[in-house]
Amino acid sequence: MSFMQIKDLNVHYPIRGGFFNTVVDHVYAVDGVTMEFEKGKTYGLVGESGSGKSTTGKAIIGLEKITSGSVIYEGEDVTNKRRNRNSSFNRDIQMIFQDSTSAMNPRKRIQDVLAEPIRNFMNLSPKEEKKRMIELLEIVGMSEEALLKYPHEFSGGQKQRLGIARAVACNPKMIIADEPVSALDLSVQAQVLNFMKDIQTEFGLSYLFISHDLGVVRHMCDHISIMYKGRFVEQGTQKDIYTNPQHVYTNRLLSAIPKIEPTTRAQRKEERRAVEIAYRADAEKYYDQDGKVYPLKDFSPTHKVAMMTSERGEN
Numbered sequence: 001m002s003f004m005q006i007k008d009l010n011v012h013y014p015i016r017g018g019f020f021n022t023v024v025d026h027v028y029a030v031d032g033v034t035m036e037f038e039k040g041k042t043y044g045l046v047g048e049s050g051s052g053k054s055t056t057g058k059a060i061i062g063l064e065k066i067t068s069g070s071v072i073y074e075g076e077d078v079t080n081k082r083r084n085r086n087s088s089f090n091r092d093i094q095m096i097f098q099d100s101t102s103a104m105n106p107r108k109r110i111q112d113v114l115a116e117p118i119r120n121f122m123n124l125s126p127k128e129e130k131k132r133m134i135e136l137l138e139i140v141g142m143s144e145e146a147l148l149k150y151p152h153e154f155s156g157g158q159k160q161r162l163g164i165a166r167a168v169a170c171n172p173k174m175i176i177a178d179e180p181v182s183a184l185d186l187s188v189q190a191q192v193l194n195f196m197k198d199i200q201t202e203f204g205l206s207y208l209f210i211s212h213d214l215g216v217v218r219h220m221c222d223h224i225s226i227m228y229k230g231r232f233v234e235q236g237t238q239k240d241i242y243t244n245p246q247h248v249y250t251n252r253l254l255s256a257i258p259k260i261e262p263t264t265r266a267q268r269k270e271e272r273r274a275v276e277i278a279y280r281a282d283a284e285k286y287y288d289q290d291g292k293v294y295p296l297k298d299f300s301p302t303h304k305v306a307m308m309t310s311e312r313g314e315n
């Protein structure tokens, strides 16, 4: 049973231009994304730079405004309540970034950084609070001495561990991890990933794991969604994606994992063209509410535009 469902999520940024600086078009950063999450599972979100992965993560947690669509958490529509201070969603769904310490105040000691979520969401006495902080440091394999240090005094891997300590402070159900290891050396990447797996088993956490690296995702994820230009072009279990990829874009990402021979510029251009054609072929289909598929070419141009705009909630 899934505890959270994302339904037809759209995040469109207006592009302004012209003499009156009016809205001339939109960037469809996230364009009709639907997914659901089960307890204890890891969901991978993969795609190239600019495909909309971070925007999807931020939109789910409430750091980005949603144009249309909904977030249902434990049976309740929380789309407009995601950042409410006292909502259980705000406590239960946490996010970590590529550089966790960028989200920490550099002038605050680790004890103040860790105290923040505890004070926001838990009602503890100062003594209990300190105990909880030491417990958190233990979970991420660090000692009490860290409490008096500042974020810049730690290595990249340690900083990510501190970011995770803060994220797990109030026993969340899910962590959205946006490129959590991309800035780390390979050996440190493995340490942090294994550690993320350990705390997942211990606390029954779910992850939405955002990465451009299919190699890392293979190590981590049960279920994978491949994103291209704001849409999912393919979704499946880890096994489906790695043994039987369907979309040419997935193939391209997969072939980029071990770079044995460098491809030529012409080969890359050919690949990009194939991906573009496959993507357009998918965009040319119209899915009605019952999931029936119609080729868009069967409709008149005006009808087509009307359908696309009503689909995007622009009416």
Ligand SMILES: Nc1ncnc2c1ncn2[C@@H]1O[C@H](COP(=O)(O)OP(=O)(O)OP(=O)(O)O)[C@@H](O)[C@H]1O
Pocket: 013, 027, 028, 029, 047, 048, 049, 050, 051, 052, 053, 054, 055, 056, 212
């Ligand atoms: N505030 C904004 N205003 C306008 N366009 C934006 C804004 N934020 C993101 N975009 C655009 O939305 C698209 C998706 O961006 P996003 O950062 O989600 O991609 P990504 O897949 O996470 O890439 P990366 O791995 O490089 O972070 C991009 O085309 C980006 O230029």
